Amino acid sequence: DAGVTQSPTHLIKTRGQHVTLRCSPISGHKSVSWYQQVLGQGPQFIFQYYEKEERGRGNFPDRFSARQFPNYSSELNVNALLLGDSALYLCASSLYAASSYNSPLHFGNGTRLTVT
Amino acid sequence: AQRVTQPEKLLSVFKGAPVELKCNYSYSGSPELFWYVQYSRQRLQLLLRHISRESIKGFTADLNKGETSFHLKKPFAQEEDSAMYYCARGSQGNLIFGKGTKLSVKP
Numbered sequence: 001d002a003g004v005t006q007s008p009t010h011l012i013k014t015r016g017q018h019v020t021l022r023c024s025p026i027s028g029h030k031s032v033s034w035y036q037q038v039l040g041q042g043p044q045f046i047f048q049y050y051e052k053e054e055r056g057r058g059n060f061p062d063r064f065s066a067r068q069f070p071n072y073s074s075e076l077n078v079n080a081l082l083l084g085d086s087a088l089y090l091c092a093s094s095l096y097a098a099s100s101y102n103s104p105l106h107f108g109n110g111t112r113l114t115v116t
Numbered sequence: 117a118q119r120v121t122q123p124e125k126l127l128s129v130f131k132g133a134p135v136e137l138k139c140n141y142s143y144s145g146s147p148e149l150f151w152y153v154q155y156s157r158q159r160l161q162l163l164l165r166h167i168s169r170e171s172i173k174g175f176t177a178d179l180n181k182g183e184t185s186f187h188l189k190k191p192f193a194q195e196e197d198s199a200m201y202y203c204a205r206g207s208q209g210n211l212i213f214g215k216g217t218k219l220s221v222k223p
Contacts, residue, residue, distance in 0.1 A: 003159070033210060042120075042202050042213030043160070056209045090160065097209045104150070105211060107160040 002026070004108035006091050012114045013081050021076040021111045025093030031055075032074040033105065034066055035090040043090055049074055050097055078113075086115045118142050118207050122214035129193050130222050137188040137217045139177075139203030148206030149186045151177055152213075155199045163188075163201070173197070193221045 005024045013019050025032050031050040035043035045058035049068035063079045072093075078085055092105040119142045129135050141147055149166040164172045166179050166186060177188045186203060198221045204211040 035211075035213075040215070042204075042215050043211075045210040045212070048210055058210070104162045104165065106162075107152075109159045 006108040010112045018079045023074045023091030029093035031094045033092045034076045037088040081115045120214040124217045126218045128220045135190050135193040139186045150204045152202045195221045
């Protein structure tokens with residue numbers, strides 16, 4: 001049973017560039033969430049999408065955007081990269097709206113983004 | 117702002133000793149609370165949920181509303197329990213995570 005898959009696994013970008021990260025949820029899961037994990041911290045919520053609509057947004061600047069496709073896969077886009085955007089970006093999927101007891105989050109392995 | 121606090125960055129115990137990983141949350145009604153675990157080179161995965169009152173891999177966690185705590189406990193730690201543990205609470209459709217506690221179980 002395939003879990004949540006993310007690509008690429010690692011990425012190195014230069015300040016000012018943009019990046020697109022991709023995520024495929026577990027089959028049957030309709031919700032995808034994105035989290036940023038900076039070294040030494042817990043994951044921090046960026047976006048949640050459910051049935052292709054944005055259902056939640058964390059405290060991140062407008063340089064961060066995302067979308068969900070009809071097949072429920074998702075992309076996270078970050079424009080005008082800053083050094084501080086260097087982090088592990090986690091995608092998580094769930095059956096319904098994220099974080100409910102009956103619909104827990106299942107995480108991918110993440111994309112390690114390094115901005116130089 | 118809602119917060120989840122894990123006061124210990126690192127907890128080191130010997131095999132067979134009891135272990136308690138602390139978690140406190142900011143009060144807000146009836147919280148949805150979770151423990152997630154990340155073993156070395158593996159993805160973050162759900163360990164247990166408050167609502168189910170389950171015991172997974174010998175771990176239990178009890179919600180104490182008076183102390184706003186959701187500590188994770190295991191009576192006899194095993195070396196394979198060594199991992200990063202994150203406490204999290206549900207909030208408007210997403211999760212708020214603590215900073216995590218690294219548990220090291222020594223032989």
